[in-house]
Amino acid sequence: MAGTFKFELVxxxxxxxxxxxxxxxxxGSEGEFTVMAGHAPVVSSLLPGVxxxxxxxxxxxxxVRSGFAEVNAEALTILAxxxxxxxxxxxxxxxxxxxxAKQALDDCDSDEARLHVNRAIxxxxxxxxx
Amino acid sequence: MPSLKDLRNRINSVKATRKITKAMQMVAAAKLxxxxxxxxxxxxxxxRMDEVLANLAKGVANPEGASPxxxxxxxxxxxxxxxxxxERGLCGGFNTNIAKLVRNDALRLLKEGKTxxxxxxxxxxxxxxxxxLGSKITDRHSLQGLKSIGFEQASTIxxxxxxxxxxGEFDVCTMYFAQFExxxxxxxxxxxxxxxxxxxxxDADAEAANGGAVYEYEPEEDxxxxxxxxRNIATQIFRGLLENAASEQxxxxxxxxxxTRNASDMIDxxxxxxxxxxxxxxxxxxxxxxxxxxxx
Numbered sequence: 001m002a003g004t005f006k007f008e009l010v011x012x013x014x015x016x017x018x019x020x021x022x023x024x025x026x027x028g029s030e031g032e033f034t035v036m037a038g039h040a041p042v043v044s045s046l047l048p049g050v051x052x053x054x055x056x057x058x059x060x061x062x063x064v065r066s067g068f069a070e071v072n073a074e075a076l077t078i079l080a081x082x083x084x085x086x087x088x089x090x091x092x093x094x095x096x097x098x099x100x101a102k103q104a105l106d107d108c109d110s111d112e113a114r115l116h117v118n119r120a121i122x123x124x125x126x127x128x129x130x
Numbered sequence: 131m132p133s134l135k136d137l138r139n140r141i142n143s144v145k146a147t148r149k150i151t152k153a154m155q156m157v158a159a160a161k162l163x164x165x166x167x168x169x170x171x172x173x174x175x176x177x178r179m180d181e182v183l184a185n186l187a188k189g190v191a192n193p194e195g196a197s198p199x200x201x202x203x204x205x206x207x208x209x210x211x212x213x214x215x216x217e218r219g220l221c222g223g224f225n226t227n228i229a230k231l232v233r234n235d236a237l238r239l240l241k242e243g244k245t246x247x248x249x250x251x252x253x254x255x256x257x258x259x260x261x262x263l264g265s266k267i268t269d270r271h272s273l274q275g276l277k278s279i280g281f282e283q284a285s286t287i288x289x290x291x292x293x294x295x296x297x298g299e300f301d302v303c304t305m306y307f308a309q310f311e312x313x314x315x316x317x318x319x320x321x322x323x324x325x326x327x328x329x330x331x332x333d334a335d336a337e338a339a340n341g342g343a344v345y346e347y348e349p350e351e352d353x354x355x356x357x358x359x360x361r362n363i364a365t366q367i368f369r370g371l372l373e374n375a376a377s378e379q380x381x382x383x384x385x386x387x388x389x390t391r392n393a394s395d396m397i398d399x400x401x402x403x404x405x406x407x408x409x410x411x412x413x414x415x416x417x418x419x420x421x422x423x424x425x426x
């Protein structure tokens with residue numbers, strides 16, 4: 001592993017997560033991308049989807065509904081309007097996210113985005129079952 | 131001269147009032163702490179947003195093609211004033227001060243021949259302006275019955291504003307709220323939302339943090355800037371709501387503290403005159419008895 005970088009997940013209400021991560025997979029609006037230490041600076045908007053965070057100790061999955069990711073030399077900051085940690089989510093929350101994701105599907109203007117949101121919906125559906 | 135019984139009744143009623151104001155003060159103090167924490171917790175998000183925005187806006191090469199949210203519609207005719215006040219009174223000059231600021235600005239704009247529209251968030255401010263500017267209040271948003279302020283509230287208001295702007299209902303949007311400075315001081319503040327006023331000075335900081343590197347943007351710069359500006363409005367409104375909530379509780383706390391102190395003073399002076407009168411009565415009765423005995 002190439003080392004760690006600071007990963008912060010910030011919602012308007014509070015800082016949800018602030019850890020040193022080894023690898024983070026981000027659902028960007030132009031395709032998923034993986035951020036590791038030393039990534040080039042990027043600002044990207046997000047689509048509904050799951051962020052996979054790998055730290056030295058464990059892995060976590062967080063669902064976000066739209067937001068922004070900013071990568072700079074030292075840190076990855078995600079500004080999310082709504083986010084929850086997948087393992088701790090309750091079914092009602094998932095349902096409401098599912099509705100929102102379906103809404104987002106209607107607003108999509110490219111096939112790629114549609115594909116992506118579809119995948120987020122699939123992931124949510126899988127969560128509902130489990 | 132009130133009788134002894136009257137005085138006793140008055141003392142009791144002021145005591146009851148003092149109990150209520152004391153309780154309200156303590157409730158406000160507890161709520162204030164929570165509101166302050168919420169306001170502080172929301173700060174990182176707003177700060178990051180500012181940084182990214184400042185960075186982006188700097189990079190926009192041609193202002194003509196830029197989003198109207200940033201540069202405005204080019205006109206300055208219709209102003210939307212978003213007035214944020216509380217749902218409840220009994221908090222000193224809090225609501226009045228905000229309403230006063232809005233009224234002054236509205237009257238100034240009207241004098242300049244501009245059109246003014248007011249979006250009233252919270253009931254009290256609208257009540258305050260009803261008499262002279264009631265016709266200008268085009269929309270209301272109620273915060274009634276809310277335990278705490280969530281981002282959804284801000285989003286709803288922001289959506290209202292955005293759709294109004296898209297429909298060309300106004301050119302400039304300004305938000306009025308009370309900036310929380312301390313428990314005893316809340317400053318009514320006007321903040322321009324559209325066209326966006328970007329913070330100065332963060333440019334250099336952001337650049338320093340980034341080591342002067344150039345960002346890549348996904349999607350295109352102007353698209354992301356537009357999205358960010360939209361989100362920024364919701365963020366600013368959220369900030370305003372939280373600041374306002376903290377200010378309201380702070381204002382209520384100090385107002386109720388004053389009221390409690392006044393009630394105590396009043397009880398003291400009433401007790402004094404009650405005792406004085408009681409003594410006078412005893413003396414009078416004694417004199418009556420003595421002079422009665424002497425007469426025998």
